[in-house]
Amino acid sequence: MTDRQFLIRDLLVLFGLTGWALSLPFYGSEFMVSMALTCLMYVTLSSSWALFCGSTRYLSLATSAFFGIGAYTSALALAQLSWLQSIALGAALATAVAVVMGAAVLHLRGTYFAVLTFGMTELIRHAITYFEKSVTGTVGRVLTVVPERDAIYLTMLALAVLALGTSIGLRRTRFGLALMGIGADEQRAQTLGVNTRLIKIAGFAMTAAFAGAVGAAMSVRWTYIDPHTVFNPFIGFQTVLIALIGGAITLWGPLIAAIVFSLLAETLRLKLPHLYMMSLGLLLILSVLYLPGGLASVRTDTARGWWRDTQAWWRERRYEWSGDKERDKRRERERRLV
Amino acid sequence: MSALAWLELIASGLITGGIYALVALGLNLQYGLMRILNIAHGEFLMLGAYLTWMLQTSFGVSPLWMVPASFLVLMALGLAVHWLCFRRLGATSPNLDIFEARGLMIAFGLMFLVQNFVSYFWGGDLRGYDFMTEPVKVGAAQFAGNKLLVFALALLFSGALIVLLRTTLLGKGVRALMQSPVGAQLVGIDTQRLHPVMFGLGLGLSGVAGCLLSMAYTISPSMGEPYTVTALIVITLGGFGSMSGALAGGLLLGVIEAIGMHFTNPSLKALLSYSVFIAVLLLRPKGLFAK
Numbered sequence: 001m002t003d004r005q006f007l008i009r010d011l012l013v014l015f016g017l018t019g020w021a022l023s024l025p026f027y028g029s030e031f032m033v034s035m036a037l038t039c040l041m042y043v044t045l046s047s048s049w050a051l052f053c054g055s056t057r058y059l060s061l062a063t064s065a066f067f068g069i070g071a072y073t074s075a076l077a078l079a080q081l082s083w084l085q086s087i088a089l090g091a092a093l094a095t096a097v098a099v100v101m102g103a104a105v106l107h108l109r110g111t112y113f114a115v116l117t118f119g120m121t122e123l124i125r126h127a128i129t130y131f132e133k134s135v136t137g138t139v140g141r142v143l144t145v146v147p148e149r150d151a152i153y154l155t156m157l158a159l160a161v162l163a164l165g166t167s168i169g170l171r172r173t174r175f176g177l178a179l180m181g182i183g184a185d186e187q188r189a190q191t192l193g194v195n196t197r198l199i200k201i202a203g204f205a206m207t208a209a210f211a212g213a214v215g216a217a218m219s220v221r222w223t224y225i226d227p228h229t230v231f232n233p234f235i236g237f238q239t240v241l242i243a244l245i246g247g248a249i250t251l252w253g254p255l256i257a258a259i260v261f262s263l264l265a266e267t268l269r270l271k272l273p274h275l276y277m278m279s280l281g282l283l284l285i286l287s288v289l290y291l292p293g294g295l296a297s298v299r300t301d302t303a304r305g306w307w308r309d310t311q312a313w314w315r316e317r318r319y320e321w322s323g324d325k326e327r328d329k330r331r332e333r334e335r336r337l338v
Numbered sequence: 339m340s341a342l343a344w345l346e347l348i349a350s351g352l353i354t355g356g357i358y359a360l361v362a363l364g365l366n367l368q369y370g371l372m373r374i375l376n377i378a379h380g381e382f383l384m385l386g387a388y389l390t391w392m393l394q395t396s397f398g399v400s401p402l403w404m405v406p407a408s409f410l411v412l413m414a415l416g417l418a419v420h421w422l423c424f425r426r427l428g429a430t431s432p433n434l435d436i437f438e439a440r441g442l443m444i445a446f447g448l449m450f451l452v453q454n455f456v457s458y459f460w461g462g463d464l465r466g467y468d469f470m471t472e473p474v475k476v477g478a479a480q481f482a483g484n485k486l487l488v489f490a491l492a493l494l495f496s497g498a499l500i501v502l503l504r505t506t507l508l509g510k511g512v513r514a515l516m517q518s519p520v521g522a523q524l525v526g527i528d529t530q531r532l533h534p535v536m537f538g539l540g541l542g543l544s545g546v547a548g549c550l551l552s553m554a555y556t557i558s559p560s561m562g563e564p565y566t567v568t569a570l571i572v573i574t575l576g577g578f579g580s581m582s583g584a585l586a587g588g589l590l591l592g593v594i595e596a597i598g599m600h601f602t603n604p605s606l607k608a609l610l611s612y613s614v615f616i617a618v619l620l621l622r623p624k625g626l627f628a629k
Contacts, residue, residue: 059439104620111375111438115570116619122567123612130609237446244443274458281450288443289426 003172010168010251018161025153033153039262040156041218045235046243046254047163048210051170052203053240054248055179058109062101062117064236065124066094066208070215071230072128075141078220083147087155087216094212095205097124102204106197109186118233125231132227140226147220155217163210167251179203183249241280245287247294256295347596353481353489355592359585360492360550361565362572363499364543370579371516371536373434374424374441378448379569380562382541385452386412386548387557388460394467394552401469404549405491412545416538419448424537449562457559466556484554491550495543496585503581512536516579564608571615577625587626 001009021040025033045063053060070090077086105116132138170176178199181189190196219225238261246257261280268276290306291297319325365379376382386408393399393407423444431437470483503509514522515532523529551557551565572591576583591614598610618626 057435057439059442108619108623110435111373111442112619112623114439114442115375116616119567119612119616119619123609123616126608126612130605133605240443241446274454277450277454278458281447281454284447284450285423285444288440288447289423289430292430292440 007168007172013252014161014164014168018157021157021160025150033149035262035266037153037156037218037221038266039259040153040160041214042239042242042258042262043255044156044160044163044210044214045239046246046258047160047167048207049239050243050246050248050250050254051163051167051210052179052207054183054243055171055176056183056200056203058106058200058204059111059114059240060117060204060207061114061233061236061240062098062121062208063211063239064231064233065101065117065121066098066211067215067218067235068125068128068227068231069094069097070212070217071219071225072141073212074216074219075143075225078143078145083151083155087213090216091209091213094208094215098205098208099201102201106200106204118236121231121233121236125227125233128231129227140224140229143220143223143225146223152217152220156214159210159213159217164251164255166206171251175199175202238280241284245283245291245295247296250294250296253294253296260295347600348593349476349481351593351596352589353485353592354596355589356489356492357485357551357554357588358568358572358591359496359588360488360547361544362569362576362584362588363496363581364540364547365566365569366573366576366579366581366584367536367543368540369573371512371540372424372533373438374537375438375445376448376540377442377445377566378452378562379540379544380564380566381449381452381456382412382415382562383544383548383551383565384456384557384559384562385415386545387552387561388456388465388548389545390549390552391465391467391557392460394469401467401549401553405546408545408549409542413538413542416541417534419541420534420537423448425534428533453559453562460559462559464556464558466552469553482554488550488554493585495546496581499543500581500585567615568611571611571618574615574618574623575626577628580625580627583625583627590626 021036024036028036045067049060049063052058070087070093073090073093074086077089081089101117101120105113105120108116129139132140171180178189178194178196181192181194182196182200186196215230219230222229242257242261243254245261246255247253264279265276268279287294291302361380361383364382365376368374368376368379389408389411390401390404393404394401424441427437427440427444431440470487472483473480474483474486503512511522511527511532514525514527515529515536519529547565555561568591572588573584575587575591576585591611594614595607595610599607602610622628
């Protein structure tokens with residue numbers, strides 16, 4: 001298929017999915033809608049995470065910081081501003097924080113970057129907890145003005161479509177190519193005239209804007225928020241896990257993985273919370289070891305490759321256990337002596 | 339503030355710092371040596387603590403006996419984990435950067451697995467037992483006996499590890515591996531065998547740390563993460579892979595925290611240690627003592 005055909009296919013798939021999601025609140029039960037909302041939240045978070053971190057291979061663990069900033073902003077602003085305004089404000093604040101954070105840490109690569117973003121997230125969380133405890137004198141905040149369920153659902157859907165649309169469009173622009181170039185070889189990209197510093201900060205800020213907007217939209221669902229829930233590092237971890245398990249450089253991988261995970265989470269978490277988390281850990285390890293390209297990279301050949309590997313492994317074991325290996329070695333030694 | 343109060347403050351900071359250094363030993367070995375940033379370090383520490391607690395409360399085994407026992411159990415576990423995960427990872431990763439990133443992800447998976455296994459198996463409550471709780475008088479100051487013991491053992495283990503790495507042939511091989519894995523292989527060091535052993539040793543040391551910590555503090559399934567972060571801070575302070583740097587960094591962090599908490603207030607502790615961590619990573623990413 002040519003690039004144009006891919007574009008048309010992706011847009012059609014996105015259009016179809018949007019239509020289906022749009023009709024869900026009209027026939028689905030309350031439970032289904034709330035599940036779809038979680039689904040959309042993780043679709044947006046992991047797709048927007050993959051926009052920057054997937055293509056440049058900078059592993060950011062700061063998603064929960066931006067999410068929390070968005071959530072707090074909308075919790076505070078919703079009393080004065082309208083619904084859309086407070087979401088925009090949440091996204092803007094998260095972007096501002098990301099620009100500052102990015103300017104400070106984006107010259108570090110690899111594990112350093114991952115650890116630093118994690119440290120900064122925790123720093124923000126502890127700072128807000130401390131501020132709330134000592135200055136405002138509360139632990140959390142109660143949201144009194146809450147928009148209708150359908151408004152939240154439609155906003156989340158719009159954000160998810162926007163994230164996926166950006167992901168479709170971005171990989172065809174110069175900016176997207178520059179991000180890919182940084183991921184492949186940063187120095188070479190610099191030599192070819194890419195202003196890597198600016199591009200990286202812009203990409204990081206874009207990811208943060210989405211996370212902030214999602215946080216702002218989701219905070220009203222809880223009606224009571226405190227730093228521990230909205231800055232929960234687990235939100236950031238799960239975003240990364242979903243994107244990686246789905247395939248961080250692919251377009252539909254994060255979407256597929258987000259849906260699988262939300263279904264798993266909702267069915268398992270209530271009954272067997274520990275089992276859910278354990279299977280999450282196991283899945284992560286297995287996917288890193290055996291599917292480094294993610295779920296979206298699975299083709300018919302993948303299973304065949306595993307089958308071949310297993311067969312080769314088994315042949316090796318049989319060779320060893322039957323004593324043939326030992327015998328062959330001995331014969332080899334004897335031949336050398338003669 | 340009188341001189342005595344200062345001394346007491348610094349001494350208590352040093353005791354906490356010794357414990358921090360102990361917590362960091364295993365992670366330092368794993369990250370400095372093999373580039374595996376084991377985020378699950380604190381979780382394995384917790385496993386060691388739970389093993390000690392279980393055997394102490396159910397069978398009355400002295401926690402001191404559990405120091406070598408938890409070392410061996412965790413070491414065996416480490417060898418198994420290395421054999422199952424990191425062996426294949428090392429073989430399939432095209433370069434060190436990708437190995438590091440994927441290793442971090444695997445460690446996250448291990449973290450979820452171990453943490454939830456423990457809370458599934460033993461429940462989420464706070465646990466603890468009494469061991470050497472009577473205070474010890476040193477001059478005019480008083481310290482908890484178990485903390486002093488933990489401090490002494492922490493210094494002992496750090497010292498032993500430093501001596502082991504500095505003077506023995508094994509230590510020489512390990513340091514060579516730290517400098518250049520390919521070079522080490524070229525001069526005939528069996529990296530295929532040294533790698534799993536060192537990973538196992540790292541986990542074993544985290545088990546020892548957990549065992550010692552359970553003597554002085556209460557334990558719970560969520561205790562791991564703060565210790566992982568502490569260990570990370572300590573090894574960044576000391577420079578990745580440097581044992582004596584980690585010991586000095588741990589002691590320093592303990593004293594900084596003790597003094598900072600005394601002059602501001604205790605709920606700022608986490609904020610303080612994260613600020614130190616970020617400042618060091620940004621300003622001196624090679625560690626405070628790097629030349």
